[in-house]
Amino acid sequence: MNLFEEIREAVKGLYSLAVGMGVTGRYFVKPEVTVHYPRKTVDNIQTYSGHVELLQGKKNPLESDCIMCGTCERNCPSGCLTVKYEEIVEENPEPEKKKKKTKKMTGLIYDYSYCSLCGQCIENCPVDALGFSNHVYWAEFDRCNITLDLLARLREKLSKSS
Amino acid sequence: MTTQNLAGDFYTQCFLSEQDESGRVILNMGPQHPSTHGVLRVIIEMEGEYISRAEPVIGYLHRMHEKMGEVKTYHQYMPNMGRVDYLHALAWNWAYIGAVEKLCQIEVPRRAEFIRVITCEMNRICSHLVWWGAYLLDLGAFTPIMYAFDDREQALDLLQMITGSRLTYCYYRFGGVRTDIDNQFISGARDFCKLMKSRLPMYKDLVTDNYILRKRCEEIGELPLEMARRYGATGPVLRGSGQKYDVRRAEPYSVYPELDFDIPVFNECDAMARYRVRVAEMEQSVRIIEQALSKLPKGDVMAPKAPKRIKPPKGDVYFAVEGARGKIGVYLASDGSSTPYRLKLRSPSYSNLSLFAELAQGTLLADAVSILGSLDLVIPEIDR
């Protein structure tokens, strides 16, 4: 390579550098697009699905609609959900008939650390008792803290709002 | 001698034993090397500044996706697909859903097909943008990734609106898609197309025409077509070597035959050709999105007869789609039960990586970084 070509290369390189700097310069004077988290937060996060939660019941606004069928438990790919309930056996006033059994929900344990937010539990729930929450900034330092009792969470939420 | 006995793990020892001339330096690139973008390890034998032998070591990110397919039900396996290739998750979604739909003969409503095309192409642009930024970052240019992520953010916001996630989507369902798109999404997607059209010329000024960059890509990593074929390379790697092969045209699926788009092909075979293919593909994807938006029919997004429980008949099926990195194939064998008998995932990155060993021979170490980047590897997809 002779001297003439080397100079030509350098000039070419400098020229494309100038073009690139021109683009950068134009964008330098435009408003900033990045957000300095956590001093500022973004406002387009509402549509983002946070963890799974129990929704307020449609029939009974003070409770969840969950019928404890266990469909969500069986359909979850990672076994994140566990339905907890106790059976209350009541004596039937008519002695021949069967004893009356009612189920009382005591909790819906949800392990967020395994959840892939796929929505299988939500789509398969027969009474649409589950949904995605807006609680998207949830983070923990310890893995054992990342489980939730969704029923307790719903109750707390409802008692706060009422 | 003593250091040789002590040095290296099993792979390094094997690599050393195949050495025909001792005294050359063995170098490990990875598994934590920034330019491999994941845990890929390449063992390299150096002769001065030149690479005399290279050998990729994979498996650091193996998550048994294929085995998981055999133990989970058809519905439960869905979220896995978003995690095989996190950059073009929707293409993997589509490959799996498409295979099951083909096996069970589930009809997909037309509106759902168009929504799939729109979202999948949008995801392809996102994937190419990440590659574009990251590749240039490997080559030492820092600014482009900022622009790329700014644009990608607009697309992610749109996809988030309908899928609820930003990266590992699980959006397609057997017989349709999970949620319908609304007017807000449609106008947002039109704006995104306009934005991309205004940004692509800027990318050209900033990067593609840049003389300094071209010096690092042109005539580097020349991949003859014969070699690309031999290794089964697909996608932009194959199209950069002059073969016009795109699954969307070669094995048409969904509504792609109704849409008008070109398959960009470049004959130079070098890293720059692969770069140009991807940039041109972004342009084509914008074209596809615009057409699909204007043709979007009304109707259901889920087939009314879509089964809640999948129990396909006995048999096997193969379905392939075009991902950002090449041909994504899902082979599914069913024994009639509620879980697949065998699920085989054909990932394009695996074939594209295999040719690196031969391609890197005799190149400078600094060029190997450029070659590796130009193959656009996603490591989770290689290991699966």
Ligand code: SF4
């Ligand atoms: S979203 Fe998916 S992974 Fe999470 S709890 Fe529901 S079914 Fe399980």
Ligand code: SF4
């Ligand atoms: S599927 Fe719905 S109703 Fe059944 S246990 Fe789960 S939350 Fe309750």
